[in-house]
Amino acid sequence: MTQTFYKKLPSVQRYNLNPLASIIFATQTQKMTIKAILSSPAYNTQTTIQGWVRTFRNEQFIAVNDGSCISNLQIVVDANSLNELDSKRVHTGTSIRVTGVLKPSLGKGQVVELIAEKVEILGECNPNEFPIQMKKHSLDFLREKAHLRFRTSTFSAIFRLRHLLSFAIHDYFHKNGFVNIHSPIITGSDAEGAGEMFTVSNFDLENPPRNEDGSINYQEDFFGKHAHLTVSGQLEAELAALALGKVYTFGPTFRAENSNTSRHLAEFWMIEPEVAFNDLNDNMDLAEDFLKHCIRFALENGREDLEFLQEREATEDKQKPIEERQTAPLIERLEFVANNTFERITYTEAIDILLNSNHYKKKKFKYPIEWGIDLQSEHERYLVEKHFKKPVILTNYPAAIKAFYMRTNDDQKTVAAMDILVPGIGEIIGGSQREERYDRLLEKCGQFNIPEESMWWYLETRKFGTCQHAGFGLGFERLVMYVTGMTNIRDVIPFPRTPKNAEF
RNA sequence: UCCUCAGUAGCUCAGCUGGUUAGAGCACAUGACUGUUAAUCAUGGGGUCCCUGGUUCGAGCCCAGGCUGGGGAGCCA
Numbered sequence: 001m002t003q004t005f006y007k008k009l010p011s012v013q014r015y016n017l018n019p020l021a022s023i024i025f026a027t028q029t030q031k032m033t034i035k036a037i038l039s040s041p042a043y044n045t046q047t048t049i050q051g052w053v054r055t056f057r058n059e060q061f062i063a064v065n066d067g068s069c070i071s072n073l074q075i076v077v078d079a080n081s082l083n084e085l086d087s088k089r090v091h092t093g094t095s096i097r098v099t100g101v102l103k104p105s106l107g108k109g110q111v112v113e114l115i116a117e118k119v120e121i122l123g124e125c126n127p128n129e130f131p132i133q134m135k136k137h138s139l140d141f142l143r144e145k146a147h148l149r150f151r152t153s154t155f156s157a158i159f160r161l162r163h164l165l166s167f168a169i170h171d172y173f174h175k176n177g178f179v180n181i182h183s184p185i186i187t188g189s190d191a192e193g194a195g196e197m198f199t200v201s202n203f204d205l206e207n208p209p210r211n212e213d214g215s216i217n218y219q220e221d222f223f224g225k226h227a228h229l230t231v232s233g234q235l236e237a238e239l240a241a242l243a244l245g246k247v248y249t250f251g252p253t254f255r256a257e258n259s260n261t262s263r264h265l266a267e268f269w270m271i272e273p274e275v276a277f278n279d280l281n282d283n284m285d286l287a288e289d290f291l292k293h294c295i296r297f298a299l300e301n302g303r304e305d306l307e308f309l310q311e312r313e314a315t316e317d318k319q320k321p322i323e324e325r326q327t328a329p330l331i332e333r334l335e336f337v338a339n340n341t342f343e344r345i346t347y348t349e350a351i352d353i354l355l356n357s358n359h360y361k362k363k364k365f366k367y368p369i370e371w372g373i374d375l376q377s378e379h380e381r382y383l384v385e386k387h388f389k390k391p392v393i394l395t396n397y398p399a400a401i402k403a404f405y406m407r408t409n410d411d412q413k414t415v416a417a418m419d420i421l422v423p424g425i426g427e428i429i430g431g432s433q434r435e436e437r438y439d440r441l442l443e444k445c446g447q448f449n450i451p452e453e454s455m456w457w458y459l460e461t462r463k464f465g466t467c468q469h470a471g472f473g474l475g476f477e478r479l480v481m482y483v484t485g486m487t488n489i490r491d492v493i494p495f496p497r498t499p500k501n502a503e504f
Numbered sequence: 505u506c507c508u509c510a511g512u513a514g515c516u517c518a519g520c521u522g523g524u525u526a527g528a529g530c531a532c533a534u535g536a537c538u539g540u541u542a543a544u545c546a547u548g549g550g551g552u553c554c555c556u557g558g559u560u561c562g563a564g565c566c567c568a569g570g571c572u573g574g575g576g577a578g579c580c581a
Contacts, residue, residue, distance in 0.1 A: 058540045074541080092531085109541045131514065133531055134542050140574065141515070195580065232581090257579060258505060270581065366577090377577075430581065475581030488574090500572090 030099070035068035041102050041112040048099045049073060049114065050122070052151060055134045056090045061107075062119075064096065067150075070157050070308045074105060074113040081116035092134050093125035093151065139491050146495050146504050154312060157305035158492055161298055162480050168297035169250060169271055169476075172290055178246040178273065183233030185252060188225050189454065196256035197228035198266075229254035234272050234473060235405075235458055238434060241274035241469055242461050248273040250476070258499050262488040263426070265477060267497040274471030280407075280416040280433040283470035284393050287420055287429050288342050291391075291479075295338045298483050299331065306331055306483075313485045327389075327423075330485045337422070342391040347375075347414065350394055353387060354379055374401045377426060384421045391422045404448040406432040408440055418472070425482050431472020438462040 030048040037047065051066030051073070063072040075098050082090070090096070100116040107113070127133075132142075132151050142149040149155045173180065186200050202222045203209070209217040218226040233249035240247045253270040273286065298306065310330035317325040328336070345353070354360055354369045359382055367376040375394075384392050396414040399406070406415035416433035435441045441462055445452055452459065480492040490496035495504045 055540095055542065057543050058538060060538065061540050061543090063541075072541095076539085105539090107539055107541070127532060128514070130531095133515065135515075135530055136542090137515065138574095144573090253581080255580075259579065260505085261577080261579090262575080264580070268581070427581070473581060478581060 033068035034064070034066050034071065034073045037073060037102065037112065037114075038069065038071055041104075043102050043104060043112070045102060046099065046117075047102050047114060048097060049075075050097045051095070053090055053092055053094045053096060053125075055092060059087060062090060062096070062098075064098065065153075065156070067156055070153055070160075070304050071110075074107070074110050075100070075116050075119070076113055077116045077119055082119040086119065086121055089121050089124055090119075091125050091127040091130070093127075093130045093132060094121060095123040095125075096121055139488065143490055143496070150494075153308060155491075157308050158480070158484050158486065159494065160305050161302045161309075161484050162492060164298055164302045165294055165480055165483060166250075166476070168294045171297070172293045173246075173248045173273065176246070178248045179240070179244045181233070181237055181240045181244075181247045181249050183230065183236040183249045183251060183272075185230050186223070186227055187230045188223055188227050189235070195231050197231055198254050198256045200227040200229055231255055232270070232272070232473065234274065234471065237272050237274040237471060238469065239457070239461055241276045241471070242465070242467065245277075246273070246275045260499060262490070263478065263481075265489055265493065265496055265498060268489075268493070269476035271474045271476055272471060274469065276467055276469045278433070278470040279468055280395060280418060280470060283431055283433060283472060284342075284344060284395070284418055287418070287431060287472050287474075288391075288393070291420070291429070291474075292338050294479060295334050295483060299334055299338065306334070309484050309486075326485070333423075333485075334483065337391060340390055342393050342420065343388045344393045344395065346396045347394055347398065348396070350375065350379075350383060353383065357382065357387070359386070372398050372400070380421050380426055384426075385423045389423075391420060394419045394421065402432070404444040404450055405434050405441070407435045408444075416470075422482055424487070425478050428478050428482060429472050429474045431470065433468065433470040436462060436466045436468055438466065 030046065032047050032049060034049060034051065037049070049064060049066060051064040054063040054065050054072050056062050060077060062075040062077060064075055065072045077087075081100070097120040098114060098116050099118045100114045102112055103115050105111055105113040130148075131145050132148050137152070139154075142152065142155070150159065170180065200223075201208075201218075203216075203220075209220040211217045218224075221227070230251075230253060232253060233251060237247055237249050249270070249272045251269065252267055254267050255264075256266065257264070273290070275282065275286065278286070313326060313330055326333070348371065351369060351371050354365075354375075359365060360369065365376075365378055365382075367378065369379065374397075383394075384390070395416070395418045396409060397417045397419075398413060399408060399415045402415050402417045406417050408415055418429075418431050419427050420429035422428050435444060438459065441459060442452065444450075445455060445459075477489050477492050481487070481489055484492060486492050490498065
């Protein structure tokens, strides 16, 4: 496993994620990361490592992990390096510093091991209280120990991959000439229309100032109006795109929906590129290329962690009934997506496919299928998982079921929207070509009951040098879920915020 | 918010038709062993059976309400 990973070193170095970087550090301090040691063991040299004990076997072998990679380093101790008293203090979770000499391992499970000369116990870990043990814990249990779950192999792998994907996103946009825009987190715009919003206020909640009719007087609040946490940076991104050309946002987003599912969070991170002069096709090309880049980046730079998660998933799958198991191993699924063209069909074609499916004829769909109504999860899953068996981009939805800012097509019935659906997750990207025609946009505001005066700034961009433009939104956690194979969104963000839960 | 399943030792879970002192593996302690891979073997300690109320001679088990969590749906990214 380790071997195959490090054959891919050149690509790692290219992105300045060089595991050897700490060797330079080591010449001064003797301290090395386990990742650096395993990537090219400097046999017979004195080395110091620091990390957390995973297991202590046979009172002779300590498996240590320092978070630099998924693999542990085996430490070999004896009475000289670790006295009996200290030996009793070494438990799973204990932090230690070990100095010794690297030798080829005599055992089978690893190529290199550190023959300890000195073991220092830095932080004890009472095993009667420490909940993380070297055995299988349920993800469910670990979710309640989110402050300690980083110590597990699974979560350290997930969060290293999350970092890689975050880096991949900035890398992609930067290399393609995009400008990163920090859209506001607090917004005074009350017409976002993308869901329930959290109020931001510094009022005394027990006794807020009130108007004569009893309603709360937000004019006296901090911002002089009713302010919220953002539910999307898109509108602001559009403003920037209509000057900078290509922009993207990547920041936290908040939805106060009472959603209790494995795919929703109250606080999540969203990526929203927006490109001037792009039409719907350009938008699809961008989204597909971008998604593939992120997946390839993870495959190239996070191979070892992906292999671990793949194995974990396979073990889990063995417990499940056959129909619930994954169709292919994780890495194979990712490679398939990275190397195949996404299917592109219109909403109307999708409805036809569904209506002509055997699944429909056998009445296996719970919800009705009819042009004009939104597709249900079961319909999307059928298209992606059964019919096409690959990511699908659905376009040109009926105007009534999509947002006000999407561009009306020439048929006057549909809008230039696109959703990218992937197996297992469902909708991962939603986007559109935006309505750039002032009159049309004004009309849409009316139809959607969005007060013109609250959108004056957005409308003005259509008055002053308007142009065709398009963009999309990608839920970052959904991308991390897809790449790691995790099936619950709460397991791909360090501290999930969901209804009734803001612990840590 | 709706549907559905669950809550028993630090963790994973068993617990029969309601019946006497609630079990196993892991973890922990003590000892043995010492090139182990979640080491192994022996012995030992460890329980608010989610909470409240009810039915019953008797409730971990049945009933009602609540809390928490999982899965699915809606909303969506």
